Amino acid sequence: MPTEQPKPLPFIANFTAGAIAGVSEILTFYPLDVVKTRMQLETGKAKHGMVGSLTSIIREEGIGRLYRGLVPPLLLEAPKRAVKFASNDFWGKTFLGMSGESKMTQQLSILTGCSAGATESFVVVPFELVKIKLQDKTSTFAGPVDVVKHIVRKEGILGLYGGMEATFWRHLWWNGGYFGCIFQVRSLMKKADTPQGQLFNNFVSGSVGGFVGTALNTPFDVVKSRIQGATKAPGTVPKYNWTYPALLTIMREEGPTALYKGFVPKVLRLAPGGGVLLLVVEFTLGVFRKALGPPYI
Template identity: 55%
Template sequence: MSSSPATVAIKPLPKEAPLPMHYNLLAGAIAGVTEILTMYPLDVVKTRFQIQVGNAEYKSIVDCFQKIVKNEGVGALYRGILPPIMVEAPKRAIKFGANEKYRQLYMKNFGLKDSQALSVLTGVSAGLTEAVIVATPELIKIRLQDKKNAGKYSGTGDAVAKIMREEGFMTFGRGLEATMWRHATWNGGYFGVISLIRANLPKAETKEGVLFNNFIAGALGGTVGTMINTPFDVVKTRIQSQTALPLKYNWTLPAIATVAREEGVGALYKGFVPKVLRLGPGGGILLVVFDFVSGYIRKHLM
């Protein structure tokens, strides 16, 4: 007769020490590039919906995919991928490494206890830091993804040169404030939900169980983060896609008010479905790959 669940001793998995920053960089870069290569076409579709005023061209995700492939070729689904890949290592190192550093800082210097509230606070802090790194690559990516620029920029280097020549150096900082709103809210939601889900899921008895729990927690965290930050992402895309003066969209909160007034509150969630389809599973992929690579590093390199 098999033992009842009450009599089975569960040996907890050992608590793992935080990775040094250079290993966070490596693990974060591998996780981030894996997520980008897997989910990037959905990011292109999301951008097309966010830029679109009204519903004239793209009716659904499938319709958008079909029209991009038919009219622009399969390669258009990966247009603009180079800037996010180039910034992926520092971006993901900040997402995970700075999140851990902020956690230690707040616990040591301010006496905060490990909790879901602390996870939200450290996520927001890491997101604000991350935004400074990614704002300019995001602007270049948006310009390359925008259909109206298909014949204007031949690639990343050409886009950088033309933006510099035609719009000036300061253009590369356009959308920084909106990027800070976007990343602070997403990271706060992401790490806050991960903390909550991990605390309530059954304790894993195996490494495979840990990876499964991480995927569930990361996917739910990515979904909630996306629900919170999509309005900021919409206006960030609008701000960064502008090429002609005077600019219609400048600062985040006034831009949100303008979009809501002119197009309705629903317009602030344009591109939500492809975004959540990317960042929900993408958040799970990110956390699972990061955890897997981190485990490999601890076992073989430390």
């Protein structure tokens, strides 16, 4: 009897694995995201480093402030991470078919990651905008619903897509670095002989990918935070409007290092966070493979 050809896991498996991984990561690392946003919204010379910002928030506003704005990211994380890994799977298969390659290459891996990031950005923007508004130190909003009502009343439904262009670039560069590095690091590491070794390899490659992705996308994240955190005045052009001109404005006024404000808490979150993401995704996909059995791979 002929052996059945191996088949990739169905979309729902990739979707579910990405969702579970995203929620796991954000519940573990969210306070670092609050600190990162505060540092990025601070114009001029930075008054505090990461530890100073963290202790200042706790001392002046209470420890609960480190979880302010958690609801939008939690609501977002499942669809966001699910879209990230499902679209990475989709674009990977698409580009493999178009290129005629039999297996993934470094170049295809980067192209796939960038395309997945661009896809993901369209899902992310409204949730990110609400989160930034709540994380701002000067925020007086009662909660996520209050933010949404305020934006829609002032700017219409399209106002929820403020910062779309900056978010597009942020996610394109992060995903390109993340998935491209995962491919490269995995190819350099010794193939694991045990499930524990495989989990270790996934954590290491995901962490390296998270670090490189963060190094690439932090300037775009700073711009995104400034655009989304600004209060719009009718009839005036915002100081931070389009991504690349905003990068030049920040560099000219505050120096090149300002483009990396919030880098330390961001990388402390997204380097191990990237490892946690990949570890949970691969573990969950393994559960699906075992449950579905052959011929799924």
